[in-house]
Amino acid sequence: MKLGKTDSVHICLFLLAIILLAGIPAYGQQLQPRVSFGLNVGETSDKFGGLSADNGLEGSVDGEVTVLRGGGKGNWPSIVAGGEVVFPTNTQNHADEYGVYGGPIFRFGSKFSAGFHVQVHKILVPPSTLNGVTFNRLDMKLLETPLVLQYKFSTAPRHAFIQAQIAPEFTPHFKATVANYPLPNPAFDHGYFIRGVVGYSFGKWYAKATYENRYFKFEPTLGNPNQIYNWRTDAVTGGVGVVF
Numbered sequence: 001m002k003l004g005k006t007d008s009v010h011i012c013l014f015l016l017a018i019i020l021l022a023g024i025p026a027y028g029q030q031l032q033p034r035v036s037f038g039l040n041v042g043e044t045s046d047k048f049g050g051l052s053a054d055n056g057l058e059g060s061v062d063g064e065v066t067v068l069r070g071g072g073k074g075n076w077p078s079i080v081a082g083g084e085v086v087f088p089t090n091t092q093n094h095a096d097e098y099g100v101y102g103g104p105i106f107r108f109g110s111k112f113s114a115g116f117h118v119q120v121h122k123i124l125v126p127p128s129t130l131n132g133v134t135f136n137r138l139d140m141k142l143l144e145t146p147l148v149l150q151y152k153f154s155t156a157p158r159h160a161f162i163q164a165q166i167a168p169e170f171t172p173h174f175k176a177t178v179a180n181y182p183l184p185n186p187a188f189d190h191g192y193f194i195r196g197v198v199g200y201s202f203g204k205w206y207a208k209a210t211y212e213n214r215y216f217k218f219e220p221t222l223g224n225p226n227q228i229y230n231w232r233t234d235a236v237t238g239g240v241g242v243v244f
Contacts, residue, residue: 034066035244040210042237046094048128049227058088060237070107077104077115095233096124103148111152117165119144124177128228135228138185140172146193157203165195169216186229187219201243209238 040060047053064082071078081102088094099122105115121144125137146167153160169191192215199208211234218229 034069035063036065036206036241037061037063038206038208038239038241040208040237040239042210042235042239044088044094044233044235046126047232049230051128051228054093056088056090056094058086058094058235058237060084060086060239062241067102070105075106077106079103080105080115080117091124091126093126095126098122101144105148110155113148113150115148117144117146117148119146125231127177130226130228135225136177136181137229138174138176138181140174142172143170144193146195158201160198160200162199163195163197166192168192169214183225184221184223186223187221189217189219191216204244205240205242207238207240209236211236 038061040062042058043055044058045053045055062082062084064080066078067081068079070076079102081100083100084097085099086095086097088096099119101117101119103115103117105113107113119142121142123140123142125139127134127136129135144167146165148163148165150161150163171188174185193212194214195210195212197208197210199206214231214233216229216231218224218227220227224230
């Protein structure tokens with residue numbers, strides 16, 4: 001899996017940001033940051049409009065840092081920040097993606113936690129070929145607020161866990177990939193994404209499997225010819241990571 005120059009720069013900046021966040025001092029208490037890095041590889045399937053679905057390999061790197069550790073008598077939430085970079089092997093049929101997020105996570109007992117992220121997500125949407133002509137779609141920048149639920153099956157260092165994320169998609173901010181883009185922006189109808197994770201922590205290391213489903217629907221207007229912006233993604237990945 002070969003990364004392009006742009007991918008390498010984004011990954012380096014992402015990792016640097018996580019390291020810097022780990023050094024941010026917490027107000028009123030000593031910070032004990034928990035930092036995790038993960039590398040994932042798997043398969044994605046993308047279907048646009050009435051075109052056939054296209055399958056391909058993709059990789060991703062993700063990370064998260066506990067900026068402020070919660071708890072105490074008031075059960076204050078932990079504040080986490082992190083991000084993800086997704087890099088498919090074939091960018092002509094699958095999207096590069098970059099996301100950063102932050103938000104509160106509340107703990108309910110020793111095993112269950114719930115919270116939400118405020119996330120900025122950039123998607124470099126791939127082109128399609130229609131009747132022998134290449135159609136360059138607009139890139140999208142999204143503001144997302146996924147609900148995050150997690151359950152640990154044990155409080156021991158070695159334990160299994162499951163996590164779920166779900167969020168509606170809001171109207172994207174569009175950016176043209178070519179000069180003098182000839183069509184108006186597509187009119188957004190609705191969308192969502194769902195992510196499920198199952199994994200096992202070995203203490204300092206963890207392994208996980210992830211399934212993600214994402215869907216965008218746009219109105220059948222001039223900006224969405226042949227409904228080519230309507231997009232469904234299904235991705236299954238497996239990965240390993242380290243916690244320190």
